[in-house]
Amino acid sequence: xxxxTGFRVxxxxxxxLLWSTDKxxxxxxxxxxxxxYRMHNLFTRFDKNSELSALNKSGGVPFSASVELFDVVEKAxxxxxxxxxxxxxxxxxxxxxxxxxxxxxxxxxxxxxxPRVNKVPVMxxxxxxxxxxxxxxxxDVQLDLGGIAKGxxxxxxxxxxxxxxxxxxxxxxxxxxxxxIPGTTDxxxxxxxxxxxxxxxxxxxxxxxxxxxxxxxxxxxxxxxxPMHHLIDPFxxxxxxxxxxxxxxxxxxxxxxxxxxxxxxxxxxxxxTDMVNNLDGIESCVFTQNGRVIFSKNMERYVQH
Numbered sequence: 001x002x003x004x005t006g007f008r009v010x011x012x013x014x015x016x017l018l019w020s021t022d023k024x025x026x027x028x029x030x031x032x033x034x035x036x037y038r039m040h041n042l043f044t045r046f047d048k049n050s051e052l053s054a055l056n057k058s059g060g061v062p063f064s065a066s067v068e069l070f071d072v073v074e075k076a077x078x079x080x081x082x083x084x085x086x087x088x089x090x091x092x093x094x095x096x097x098x099x100x101x102x103x104x105x106x107x108x109x110x111x112x113x114x115p116r117v118n119k120v121p122v123m124x125x126x127x128x129x130x131x132x133x134x135x136x137x138x139x140d141v142q143l144d145l146g147g148i149a150k151g152x153x154x155x156x157x158x159x160x161x162x163x164x165x166x167x168x169x170x171x172x173x174x175x176x177x178x179x180x181i182p183g184t185t186d187x188x189x190x191x192x193x194x195x196x197x198x199x200x201x202x203x204x205x206x207x208x209x210x211x212x213x214x215x216x217x218x219x220x221x222x223x224x225x226x227p228m229h230h231l232i233d234p235f236x237x238x239x240x241x242x243x244x245x246x247x248x249x250x251x252x253x254x255x256x257x258x259x260x261x262x263x264x265x266x267x268x269x270x271x272x273t274d275m276v277n278n279l280d281g282i283e284s285c286v287f288t289q290n291g292r293v294i295f296s297k298n299m300e301r302y303v304q305h
Contacts, residue, residue: 005029009036010044010150012172016157019181020165028164032157036171039156042068043149045092055135056092056142062127062134070133072145072152073126079148079259080123086263088234090121092144120234150174151212151258158254175211176254188304194246194287202285203304206250212257214265215246215287231265242268246287249276250302256282269294 003025006015016032018025042051055063055073065073079087125138137143151174158169158176166179168187177187186205193201194215204211216231216239232239247264251257260282264272269286276284276296283302286294 003029005033007033007036009033010040010146010153010171012150014169014171016161017168017170018161018165019167019179022164025164028161032161032169035157035160036153039068039149039153042066043072043145043153045144045146052143052145055137058135058137060137060139062129062132062136065133065135067133070128070130070135072149073135073143074128074130075152075255076143076145076148077123077126077128083259083263085122085234086266087148087259088120088123089143089145089148090123090141091232091234091237092142094120094232094234094237120232120237147214147258147262148255151210151254151256154254155210173211173213174254174258177206177209180207191248191285195291201287202248204248204250204302205304206302210251210254210257211248212251212254212261213246213248214258214261215244231262233266242266243289244269244272244286245289247272248285250283250299252281260284 001020003018003020004016006013008014014036016029018028041047044050045052045056047053051066051069055065055069076089121138121141123141126141127136150171154169154171154174154176158167158178161167161169162178166181168175168177175189180186186207189204189206189211190200191202191204191213193199214231231242233241242265244265247261249257249261249264251260260276260279261284264276264284264286267275269288269292273284273286273294273296276282283299284296285299288294
């Protein structure tokens with residue numbers, strides 16, 4: 001039978017769907033909920049007492065990290081190199097300059113000067129020692145792990161609860177599915193229409209996959225009357241001028257989906273789709289500012305008609 005629960009954490013709404021023959025799955029849901037809250041407290045950059053904040057203040061000294069923080073930073077460094085710097089979570093100063101210096105819900109339009117261009121530091125100088133579980137950060141580097149930490153948390157939480165049965169976890173559009181409900185072959189998931197948030201534009205059929213959406217139709221604000229958003233171009237230090245409104249990516253897990261959705265957005269519709277077409281196990285659907293919808297070469301096979 002179906003069981004579901006929901007809660008708010010990581011500045012987003014989380015929903016958990018579990019199919020189980022057990023009538024009482026409250027313990028399973030409590031495990032997932034507590035894990036999300038613990039990871040929020042670990043990864044948030046808005047709490048000076050979080051482990052990430054302590055890492056960002058470590059200033060070139062080897063930092064003894066938890067297993068969770070070490071794993072996420074290690075994956076961030078891997079994807080930084082894999083995307084040739086397109087994915088770069090060392091954008092924290094650029095985000096703050098653009099006005100994202102507090103929890104998104106607390107941001108208000110203001111008349112502060114338009115942010116100056118901040119050079120986003122490279123991540124090459126980050127040193128990891130897995131044996132000692134230490135992270136050594138260059139003095140000029142601080143990390144915002146929001147996106148990748150959320151994708152990582154969704155994946156880990158889905159694995160935890162999947163021991164009880166087929167499940168789906170959705171944290172603000174970062175989705176992971178594990179297993180399939182008896183009598184079915186896939187999960188059916190709706191993609192919100194970026195041009196009309198009250199409607200669904202696509203239904204996708206996925207199985208043991210991750211899905212993520214990146215876009216500028218939700219997390220946006222104004223500074224000195226100029227529109228701002230959270231997707232920073234690491235090569236300019238400013239909010240990206242991509243003409244993509246929203247992009248949805250299907251991948252092997254929620255971490256990969258999160259990374260490649262952001263990369264496609266920053267590259268733009270043509271280059272981003274070309275990149276996906278040369279990646280194994282990744283598909284994308286791009287919605288442009290002027291109303292075009294662009295599928296990667298094998299995306300159609302996931303679309304429910």
